[in-house]
Structures are given as C-alpha cells and as structure tokens.
Amino acid sequence: MKTTPLAAARLVAMRDLRLAFRKPSQVIQPLMFFMIVATLFPLTLTPEMSRLRDAAPGVLWIGALLSSLLALEFLFRDDAVDGTLEQFALSGQSLTWMLFAKTCTHWMLTGLPLALSAPIAAAALGVSVGAMVGVVASLALGSFAMSLVGAIGAGLTLGARRGGVLLSLLTLPLAVPILIFGARATQLAITGGDIAPPMYLLGAIAVLGVTLAPLAAAAAVRIGLE
Amino acid sequence: MNEFLDMGGYGKYLWPAFALGFGIVVLNLVLALNSLTSAKQEAKRRLEMSQ
Amino acid sequence: MATWTWFHRLASPPHVYAFARRWTPWFGGFAALAMGAALYGGLVLAPEDYQQKDAFRMVYVHAPTAWLSLMIYTTMAVAAAVGLIWRMKVAHAAAAACAPVGAWFTVAALGTGMLWGKPMWGAYWVWDPRLTAELVLLFLYFGYMGLRAGIEDPVKADKASAVLAVVGVINVPIIKFSVEWWNSLHQTATVMQMGKPKMDFDMLWPLLLMFLAFALYFVAVLLIRLRAELLRRERNASWVREVLA
Numbered sequence: 001m002k003t004t005p006l007a008a009a010r011l012v013a014m015r016d017l018r019l020a021f022r023k024p025s026q027v028i029q030p031l032m033f034f035m036i037v038a039t040l041f042p043l044t045l046t047p048e049m050s051r052l053r054d055a056a057p058g059v060l061w062i063g064a065l066l067s068s069l070l071a072l073e074f075l076f077r078d079d080a081v082d083g084t085l086e087q088f089a090l091s092g093q094s095l096t097w098m099l100f101a102k103t104c105t106h107w108m109l110t111g112l113p114l115a116l117s118a119p120i121a122a123a124a125l126g127v128s129v130g131a132m133v134g135v136v137a138s139l140a141l142g143s144f145a146m147s148l149v150g151a152i153g154a155g156l157t158l159g160a161r162r163g164g165v166l167l168s169l170l171t172l173p174l175a176v177p178i179l180i181f182g183a184r185a186t187q188l189a190i191t192g193g194d195i196a197p198p199m200y201l202l203g204a205i206a207v208l209g210v211t212l213a214p215l216a217a218a219a220a221v222r223i224g225l226e
Numbered sequence: 227m228n229e230f231l232d233m234g235g236y237g238k239y240l241w242p243a244f245a246l247g248f249g250i251v252v253l254n255l256v257l258a259l260n261s262l263t264s265a266k267q268e269a270k271r272r273l274e275m276s277q
Numbered sequence: 278m279a280t281w282t283w284f285h286r287l288a289s290p291p292h293v294y295a296f297a298r299r300w301t302p303w304f305g306g307f308a309a310l311a312m313g314a315a316l317y318g319g320l321v322l323a324p325e326d327y328q329q330k331d332a333f334r335m336v337y338v339h340a341p342t343a344w345l346s347l348m349i350y351t352t353m354a355v356a357a358a359v360g361l362i363w364r365m366k367v368a369h370a371a372a373a374a375c376a377p378v379g380a381w382f383t384v385a386a387l388g389t390g391m392l393w394g395k396p397m398w399g400a401y402w403v404w405d406p407r408l409t410a411e412l413v414l415l416f417l418y419f420g421y422m423g424l425r426a427g428i429e430d431p432v433k434a435d436k437a438s439a440v441l442a443v444v445g446v447i448n449v450p451i452i453k454f455s456v457e458w459w460n461s462l463h464q465t466a467t468v469m470q471m472g473k474p475k476m477d478f479d480m481l482w483p484l485l486l487m488f489l490a491f492a493l494y495f496v497a498v499l500l501i502r503l504r505a506e507l508l509r510r511e512r513n514a515s516w517v518r519e520v521l522a
Contacts, residue, residue, distance in 0.1 A: 152444055156437045160427035169423050170441060173416040174448050177455035184462065201458075205451070216444050223436040230321075234331035236396050243392040247338035250385040251312075251494065254378050255305075258501040265505035269517050 005094035009101035012088070016105040019078075027109045030071040034114050037063040038121035049126035056125040057187040061179055063121070064114055064139055065146065069168045071110040072150040075102065076221065080158050086225050099221065100214035103151045111143025127190050134189025141202050142182030148209035149174050155220030177205055288365045290507045291516035297500035304497035311490030318483030326480070335393040337484060341491040343386035343407070346414060347449070349379030349495065353421070354446035357439035367503075369435035370510055372442060373425065374502035378495065380418040386411050406460040410453050417445045431510070 003011075020027060041059040042052055052059075079085040079102075088098050118139050119132045127135065153171040157163035185198040233240045286292040319337035326333035353375035360368035390408050391401045402408070424441055428434040476484070511517050 152440075156424060156441055157427070159430075159433060159437075160424065161429075162427065166420075166423055166427050169416070170420040173413050173420060173452070174444065176413050177448075177451050180455040180459045184459070201455075208451075212447070216440055220437060220440050223433055223440065226433065233334065234325065236330065236332040236335075239392045239396050240332065240335055243335045243389045244338050246388045246392070247342050247385050248312075250342070250381050251491075254381050254498050255494075255501075257377070258498045258505070261505040262501050262508075265508040266521060269508045269511075270521055272512065273518055273521070 003093065005097035008091075008093040009097040012098045013101040013105045016102055017108075020105070020109050026071075026074050027113065030067045030110050031113055031117060033070055034063045034067040035117075035121060037066060038124065042125070053126035053190060056122060056127050056190055057183045059125060060118055060122060060135070060139065060186060061142070061183045064111075064118075064143055065172075065175065065179065067114060068111060068143060068146045068150060069171060071106070072147075072154045072167060072171070073164055074110075075106050075147075075151060075154045076158060080224075085221060089222055089225055095218040095221065096214045099151060099155070099217045100210070103147050103214065103217070106151075107144050107147040111147055112140060115140035115143055122190075131189045131192070134195045135186055138182050138185035138189060138195065138199065138202070141199065141206060142178050142185075145178045145182075145202065145206040145209050146175060148206070148213040149178065151217040152213055152220060155217040155224065158221065158224035178202065181205065288363070288367055290367055290370075290511055290514070291520075293367050294504055294507050294516070294520060297504050301497050301500045304493050304500065308490050308494035308497055311486055311493060315483045315487035315490055318486065319480075323480045323483055329397065332393070332396050333480075335389060337487050339386065339389040339393055340484060341487045342382050342389055343411060344488060345491050345495060346379055346383040346386050346411065348492070349375050349382060350414065350417065350442075350449065351446055352499075353379060354442040357442040361436060361439045361443070366435075366510060367507070369439065370506035371499065371503055372439060373435070374499055374506050376418060376422050376425070378498055378502070380415065380422065383411055383415040383418060387415065404460065406453070406457040409460070410456045413452050413456070414449070417449070421445065 038059055041055065041063075045055060046052065076085060079088070089095050115136050118135055119127075122132065122135050123129075150167075150171050153167045153174070156170060157167045160166050181198045181202040185195045185202060188195045188198065231237050231241070286296075315337065319334055323334070325331050353372045356368045356372040356375065359365055360372060387408065390405075390411065394403050394405070394408070395401050421438055421441055425434050425438045428437055508517060508520075
C-alpha cells in the first residue's frame with residue numbers, strides 16, 4: 001500500500017504521542033527542570049522583584065534552552081536503540097517527513113508544555129499578568145524553532161560518544177538567533193511594548209527551520225545508521 | 227625610533243596585538259608542518275609493520 | 278576530455294599530494310613578501326587616522342584575522358559540501374584540515390579585537406556585534422571539531438561533520454544579523470562599532486595587500502595540512518610508499 005509522506009508522517013506522530021502517554025516522565029522531567037532552574041536564579045541574584053523582572057527574559061529563556069537540550073536527547077534515542085529509526089529509513093517513505101513529524105510531536109510534549117507553564121515561573125520573577133500572553137507566545141514559537149534546530153544536532157550525535165554534551169555544544173551556537181529574537185519578544189511583552197517585530201523574525205527562523213531542518217536531520221540520521 | 231614604538235601612546239596595545247596576530251600566523255605554520263612530519267612518520271611505521 | 282581529467286585529478290589523493298607539495302613554497306613565499314610589504318605600508322607609510330590616531334593601525338592585523346576566520350569556515354563548508362555531494366575523500370580531508378586553522382584565527386580576531394577595544398572604549402571586552410559574532414563562530418568551530426572527535430568511524434565523522442559545516446555556514450549570516458540587531462537595540466552613547474575608520478588610499482592599499490597575503494598564507498598552510506590528512510587517511514596505498522621513499 002503506497003502511503004503519501006503526509007500519511008506516513010501522521011502515523012509516526014500518532015505513535016509518538018501514544019508512546020509518550022505511557023511514559024509521562026519524559027514529558028514531566030524537562031518541565032520540572034525548567035521550574036527548578038527558574039527558581040535557582042533568584043537565589044543567585046536577588047529576591048527583589050523589580051530586579052528579577054529585568055532579568056526575567058534571560059532566566060526564562062536560559063531555563064527553556066537548557067530544558068530543551070535535555071529533552072532533545074529523547075527525540076531519537078529510543079527509536080535508534082530499538083531499531084525503529086532504521087525501519088523508518090528503510091521503509092521507502094520520506095524520512096524527512098517522518099522526522100518532521102517526530103520533531104513536531106516532541107515539541108508538543110516538551111516545548112509547548114514549557115511555554116504554557118512559563119507563567120508560573122514568570123509570576124515568580126515579578127512579571128505582571130498582562131504580559132503572560134506575550135511570554136507564552138514567544139516561548140512557544142521559540143521552543144518550536146529550538147526543537148527543529150535541535151533535531152539536526154540530535155541526528156548528528158546519534159552515534160557519538162558523550163552525545164549529550166556534544167549535542168549542547170553543537171546546538172547552542174545555532175540557537176543564538178532564536179535566543180536573541182525570542183528573549184527580545186519576551187522582554188517587550190514584560191515591559192508592555194510591541195512584540196510583533198521580534199515575533200516576525202522568530203517566525204521567519206521557524207519557517208526556515210521547517211523547510212531545512214528536517215532535511216538536515218534526515219541526512220544526519222542516515223549517516224548515523226550506515 | 228622611539229616614536230615608532232610608542233605609536234602615539236597606543237604602543238602598549240598595538241604591539242601585543244601584532245605579536246598575537248602574527249604569532250598565531252607563525253604558530254599555525256609550525257603546527258601544520260609538525261602535523262605533516264608526524265603523519266609521514268606514522269605512515270612509514272605502518273608500511274614497515276605491514277612488510 | 279580535458280575538463281574531466283582535471284576534475285578526476287582533483288579527486289585523486291596522489292595527484293593532490295604532488296600538487297600541494299609543489300605549490301606550497303610558492304604560496305608561502307609570496308605570502309611572506311606580501312605580509313612584509315603590507316606591514317611596512319601600514320605601520321610606516323600610512324598616515325595616522327583623524328579620530329583614532331595611530332591606534333587605527335591595529336586594523337592591519339585585526340581585520341585580516343577576522344576575515345580569514347570567516348573565509349576559512351566558508352571554505353570548510355564548501356569542501357564539506359563537495360565531499361558530501363561528489364563523495365570525494367580529498368574534499369573531506371580538506372575540510373578537516375581547515376578547522377584548526379580557522380579556530381586559531383578566530384582566537385586571533387578576538388584577541389586583537391580586545392586589544393583594539395581597550396584603548397578605544399576603555400574595556401577589553403565589549404559586546405560589540407563583531408566581537409560577539411566572532412565568539413559564536415569560535416563555538417561553531419569547536420562544535421565541528423568536537424563532532425569529528427566524537428565519532429569513531431572516520432567515514433561517518435567526515436559525513437556528519439560535513440552536514441554540520443553546511444548547516445553552520447547557512448546559519449552564520451543569520452547569526453550575524455541577529456547579533457547586529459540585538460546590539461542596535463541597546464545602543465549606548467558611544468557608538469560601539471569595531472573601528473572601521475574611513476580610509477583614504479594610503480591607508481587602504483596596505484590593508485588590501487594584507488588580505489591577499491593572509492589568503493595566500495592560508496592556502497599554503499592548508500596544502501601542508503591537507504598532505505598530512507591524505508597520508509593519514511590513505512594508510513597503505515602504494516602512492517604513499519613512493520612519496521615517503
């Protein structure tokens with residue numbers, strides 16, 4: 001039966017979501033990590049809310065970045081270990097589309113929950129309620145771009161020793177634009193400015209990521225599986 | 227000559243900058259040549275062992 | 278067909294090795310001459326800058342190193358892409374040879390930039406877009422070298438790092454843009470742009486000559502490192518035996 005790339009992608013996505021429900025720890029752990037990191041910053045800086053509010057974009061984004069790097073290890077690892085990834089590559093379906101599907105579900109399970117629960121951390125850092133929509137939106141879009149870029153690194157480091165640290169080293173420089181535009185959007189949201197310009201730039205990066213990142217990730221995975 | 231070394235007061239930044247830049251130029255040449263020498267030695271050893 | 282012979286020679290390790298051996302002294306020699314002339318032109322002949330006085334002369338070492346750090350990364354990415362597309366071992370070897378040189382020149386750019394920044398803005402480190410972008414470039418180099426070192430199989434290491442190099446080179450303009458955008462948001466009273474003084478011809482020609490000198494020098498160093506890489510990769514090929522005899 002010949003399936004279209006989109007249908008294959010949807011099957012992969014459904015499978016990933018089903019598996020994730022059986023192992024909720026993989027979703028909860030990165031989230032907890034984010035919360036803990038956000039808590040550590042005031043301990044290292046100051047309890048003064050006004051000063052924390054100034055630092056909030058940085059705290060939220062560094063926390064999101066680190067949490068995202070941790071979660072990226074789960075993106076391909078289980079499937080690589082049990083041979084599913086190899087089956088995907090050999091299946092004759094578009095590996096690019098399947099990995100795109102995996103990346104999207106990964107974001108739905110890591111980046112999106114993080115963005116939605118960010119208001120808790122943000123409130124603890126002195127951010128007003130009115131800013132929360134902007135905070136969530138910027139983190140949601142930014143974490144989506146992060147998942148796309150991170151998928152490339154995750155694919156490249158599949159066969160490498162100490163892949164976790166290497167993954168961070170590879171991904172962080174590539175994530176600099178996401179960090180700059182995303183943090184600026186969050187900052188504007190907190191101070192009450194117009195978040196549109198940085199959000200558009202972040203969106204442009206996400207679009208570029210959607211078109212190119214799955215291709216690079218598929219190439220990387222194929223190399224790793226050879 | 228002293229004027230040249232002084233560079234209008236900026237000498238203490240300028241000369242270290244040139245030393246650093248051109249030092250790295252020389253260093254990379256040396257490192258490259260070392261790399262070639264050791265590659266040749268390794269290859270020689272490998273050939274001797276396989277004979 | 279002459280064109281295909283040329284291309285096949287480019288892919289053949291013994292031919293490339295012989296070419297490299299022959300031409301390295303020429304590139305090196307001309308590089309040294311050009312560097313000498315450019316240094317004389319920049320340090321002695323060129324008049325001092327209106328604003329920066331003699332401090333501007335640091336451009337003659339900082340700008341070429343910065344330019345080289347970027348040019349080497351691009352060369353590395355192009356070589357990597359050629360290696361991926363046409364499966365040329367020599368291209369992968371060239372990419373590997375570029376990396377450490379590029380990283381060193383990024384360090385040089387950062388160091389000379391800091392030494393230039395101190396008299397100009399009073400601090401060794403400023404989050405100027407050029408310096409910040411150079412720092413990110415250094416991390417990109419480390420990532421590339423780290424990936425190569427982290428993968429056991431040399432063929433996989435070649436290909437994986439090639440993908441990374443191509444992704445990286447696409448990212449470099451985006452990173453530069455984002456860093457410049459970020460810096461422009463937080464414009465302080467003193468405009469912090471890595472001093473690009475307005476140059477009249479007497480100041481410009483030594484700079485252009487220095488760029489040429491560094492480019493020739495890089496080719497020489499690359500050819501030396503490439504030879505080393507080819508020897509290491511070719512193991513027991515018969516041409517290696519002949520070359521070492």
